[in-house]
Amino acid sequence: MRNPKWHRDEIILALDLYLCISSGKINHSNPDIIELSRLLNLLPIHEERPDAVKFRNPNGVSLKLGNLLAVDPNYQGKGMERGGRLDKLVFEEFIGREDELHRIAQKIKETINNPELNFKLYQIPNDKKEIIENVREGQVVYKLHKYRERNTKIIKLKKEQQMDLQGKLECEACTFDFAKGYGKIGEGFIECHHKLPLSEIEIESITKIDDLALVCPNCHRVLHRGISTMNINQLKNHLSFSYSWNC
Ligand SMILES: [Zn+2]
Numbered sequence: 001m002r003n004p005k006w007h008r009d010e011i012i013l014a015l016d017l018y019l020c021i022s023s024g025k026i027n028h029s030n031p032d033i034i035e036l037s038r039l040l041n042l043l044p045i046h047e048e049r050p051d052a053v054k055f056r057n058p059n060g061v062s063l064k065l066g067n068l069l070a071v072d073p074n075y076q077g078k079g080m081e082r083g084g085r086l087d088k089l090v091f092e093e094f095i096g097r098e099d100e101l102h103r104i105a106q107k108i109k110e111t112i113n114n115p116e117l118n119f120k121l122y123q124i125p126n127d128k129k130e131i132i133e134n135v136r137e138g139q140v141v142y143k144l145h146k147y148r149e150r151n152t153k154i155i156k157l158k159k160e161q162q163m164d165l166q167g168k169l170e171c172e173a174c175t176f177d178f179a180k181g182y183g184k185i186g187e188g189f190i191e192c193h194h195k196l197p198l199s200e201i202e203i204e205s206i207t208k209i210d211d212l213a214l215v216c217p218n219c220h221r222v223l224h225r226g227i228s229t230m231n232i233n234q235l236k237n238h239l240s241f242s243y244s245w246n247c
């Protein structure tokens with residue numbers, strides 16, 4: 001049985017290392033490659049590892065760095081295995097943006113080196129391939145965002161604060177109010193979105209009430225479709241309607 005294909009986050013980590021070492025040092029006994037193999041085995045993404053012994057072992061990691069050589073436009077050598085579509089996409093995405101790549105790789109590493117946090121991220125399901133490929137920060141940082149906005153204690157406080165201030169819970173983007181739209185059964189129903197951009201999310205920070213925005217599930221899903229680029233004000237500007245209430 002074959003192990004799963006390399007995920008975008010794994011390629012980000014591999015590319016970050018690839019850009020730091022010379023091609024002559026790509027081998028399974030290089031300590032940096034051994035360390036990357038360890039990290040990849042911690043990544044809270046692949047649950048199924050049919051061949052657990054070989055899963056991202058130093059030999060496999062060296063081969064992946066060899067694949068990256070094959071898609072590197074600056075490498076003139078021969079004999080490397082052909083790189084895959086995703087290797088090429090990630091390489092092209094970050095070429096000339098090495099600082100950003102390094103920042104993302106560091107964030108992923110910090111997260112997975114925190115066992116408690118890493119365990120919690122394992123419990124959040126992976127997104128579909130199309131979504132993952134559009135999230136610049138990758139799946140691990142995105143899961144960190146989701147984990148932060150699912151803190152039930154702070155969500156409860158946010159809703160209480162909003163009820164005290166405005167006496168209603170309406171979507172901050174489209175203004176839909178479930179209590180008005182659906183009556184009693186809609187009372188108290190709304191979701192919370194973490195407003196901090198993925199690029200600024202910190203590992204150790206604690207979610208504060210002001211980090212959260214109240215949004216209806218539709219607006220929340222749309223915000224997540226543009227998670228790397230869209231904020232609530234931008235979403236508001238996209239909306240071609242607003243709800244009007246007669247009461
Ligand atoms: Zn809404």
Ligand SMILES: [Zn+2]
Nearest residue numbers: 149192193194
């Ligand atoms: Zn959200």
